[in-house]
Amino acid sequence: MNILHDDRLDGALPAVDKQGLINALTTALPALDLLYRAEDLKPYECDGLSAYRTTPLLVALPRHLEEVQTLLRICHQRQVPVVPRGAGTGLSGGALPLAQGVLLVMARFNQILDIDPCARTARVQPGVRNLAISQAAAPHGLYYAPDPSSQIACSIGGNVAENAGGVHCLKYGLTVHNLVKLQVLTVDGEPLTLGSDALDSPGFDLLALFTGSEGLLGVVTEVTVRLLPRPHVAKVLLAAFDSVEKAGQAVANIIAAGIIPGGLEMMDNLAIRAAEDFIHAGYPVDAEAILLCELDGVEADVHEDCERVRQILDAAGATEVRQARDEAERVRFWAGRKNAFPAVGRLSPDYYCMDGTIPRRELAAVLKGIAALSAEYQLRVANVFHAGDGNMHPLILFDANLPGELERAEALGGKILEMCVAVGGSITGEHGVGREKINQMCSQFNAEELTLFHAVKAAFDPGGLLNPGKNIPTLHRCAEFGAMHIHHGQVPFPELERF
């Protein structure tokens, strides 16, 4: 795939004395794994957002806290930028390297330090994979709730950096709602404890501030997460609709009825067909939209809720409602959803995955708006998303080898995110801002708010050495980008009929 952007920021960073830095690091840390030859650096030039690529100056792969600490001190003394990275599965380019910076890979910190069933917590190193925590907790009947699609591979440190979500965050919250304590190192290698083993921590809530800060405030060295008791039973209902509006209304009605599903997902026709061709999940390929609604808890509770949800789906005009007959069918229903991205990827040489979030009452209006934009930009868009919490993932299909398609896809994506902001939503639900959505931050926030973000950043990292160019745009960049802050609902979007 082509590269969407050259790295304008890197041009603005001062050149680093690479050999001097290598000498300083190898002298102080002779055992540190340090990569600096072009062929060794190649695998690290991007994260999960592979459209953006930069070859890092150096890659460091420490194994011990002291190595990270010394590395940070040396980089701080020499004013060298540092980009922290976990497993590199992020979808917004949050771990995109800098040509004039060190990529600090925390993947080797992969030990589970403690599972405490009484406190219901797990204390782990940042490189531990998300799913590995639930596997280690399983003997105690516990699990870690946030479940990004990448949970087999993604690391908990990266989850903290991006405040990762997943199918079940409607009921169980984002990463920030499932953390107890963090150990971090500041930009100059000082250790800090954020949060505590107790219910609450006095002073400002730096634990929450740090979560989702995308490596701009410090480096995570230890994570204590909250564990939950595994639900006794989970059932899933599949409902088909002849319009996306009806499906959107059904979502609103389920929530308004006081039911909190474990997951509530929507797919439109393009996504349904792609997934069915790929996975054979048993989806109705003629439906304009399907909903997958999972209910979990104790048997009687789930049984009662299934009946209520079925009635709501019928009343909302579902053309068909099916309950997975057994665990095998339940897993198959979910397999279609979980593989929808690669399935859509088979329809087109390239696709671009968006991550906007909207108030759920706006679902139908925004889906119609996306359809109108899709026609206007002459690019197909498939919708597969967390409908229950309004977290949309429009997938824009394009062919980077056709002149202009790449730029049109990017422009369409930007337009979709601005529409999300205009209805009172946000430019990200669970993928983060990273490098990808840095320009859309100028739409989301006004100058006053961005100034405050920079002041908070400066409280932790006055020199701006940690992951510069991600998450928070400079005011200068916003001026250059020409973005105007959209006051909620004040910018007319012809694609949104309700305006």
Place this chain on the structure above:
Amino acid sequence: MNILHDDRLDGALPAVDKQGLINALTTALPALDLLYRAEDLKPYECDGLSAYRTTPLLVALPRHLEEVQTLLRICHQRQVPVVPRGAGTGLSGGALPLAQGVLLVMARFNQILDIDPCARTARVQPGVRNLAISQAAAPHGLYYAPDPSSQIACSIGGNVAENAGGVHCLKYGLTVHNLVKLQVLTVDGEPLTLGSDALDSPGFDLLALFTGSEGLLGVVTEVTVRLLPRPHVAKVLLAAFDSVEKAGQAVANIIAAGIIPGGLEMMDNLAIRAAEDFIHAGYPVDAEAILLCELDGVEADVHEDCERVRQILDAAGATEVRQARDEAERVRFWAGRKNAFPAVGRLSPDYYCMDGTIPRRELAAVLKGIAALSAEYQLRVANVFHAGDGNMHPLILFDANLPGELERAEALGGKILEMCVAVGGSITGEHGVGREKINQMCSQFNAEELTLFHAVKAAFDPGGLLNPGKNIPTLHRCAEFGAMHIHHGQVPFPELERF
């Protein structure tokens, strides 16, 4: 009651030109209710922590956003400190006035602006009472979960400032877990939106940072809270024990069994007797400790959990386990608990309520430690607390009219909080730091951490005009107080046998 402290901080603040400020405010805001005569100021000299009192310079009672904005601008121009206040029910002196500052009372902002059953949110003004939100949401089958004991009177703005908790926060979280969006004014009157109507908000999590910041970062002008569906049914079990250790172990066993009670409360013998004499709740007065365990949800679920909890209580050595036979008995069981503070107040001329939090595995050890300290300081201590989440409320009984008792009570309280920190806990669970625990913050955090707090504060309020002297101590104050930061478990506490 006597006053525990004179206001050392106020002495350090520059004198304000009171008449000049009155003139400026009345000229700019002729309709603003402004109190400045000694007799009018008297009712505002303290909040719920009445042992600390200071007569404010002025009290402002605005009704409109523009009034607050103009008042903040004028105070900012004149460099006059401002102390925001809600209903004044806080227990840590967070709204204690300054002799050289304006007390900004937000109580008249008492409108419920919107209840949205689809989004499951309520948008309210900051002076709305906590309970009024649940009352307004009741027709939709929804409620607002955090329930401080003061919920009839306390305001949601104050709840945000102190990150308030309550009996049900074990299951439903603190205030920070139940907020969606805040509208605030900065120190110079600029409006900011923190959070969003969508699932997540990009950039740093300033919504969480603001929650619990005790008025140091800005003034809350609008709050959007999350609402939850009301549980179908709630049952309560009362268990008696012949030792507090056994009761503490039972708490740990219930949690470790994967059950999440709606509330899980403990009372010791002194508290049981006081509550029984006062309320006649039907408590067993010979028990060394009782537990109240509430289970809520759907009927079948609750029934099953009640049986499991009963077995765990029996196995842990409960001498008696009773389930409330009907709603009237359930309410009576809770009435004893909810009135335990005033009940204990009848045993002694004065009492001092602490608010430490500990990891729940330390419950038994810390209760023994408190008993040893109680003997050492020759002051009775009653324990009534949220056992499930380790949030302790030791009530120190004393007589302020006996020479030295007040100081001994304060010293004992400080010692208890330091013990909480030493076992990995914190100096506050739900009451906040305020003025009361400002010295104990020096035990909780090291100089590096406090410096970071000050840098974050400076990002919002560089001049330190908002609620100075609360929440975050200056390093100078910590040095003067002579406190050493306690590294977890490293300071020997002879009162804790496990050390």
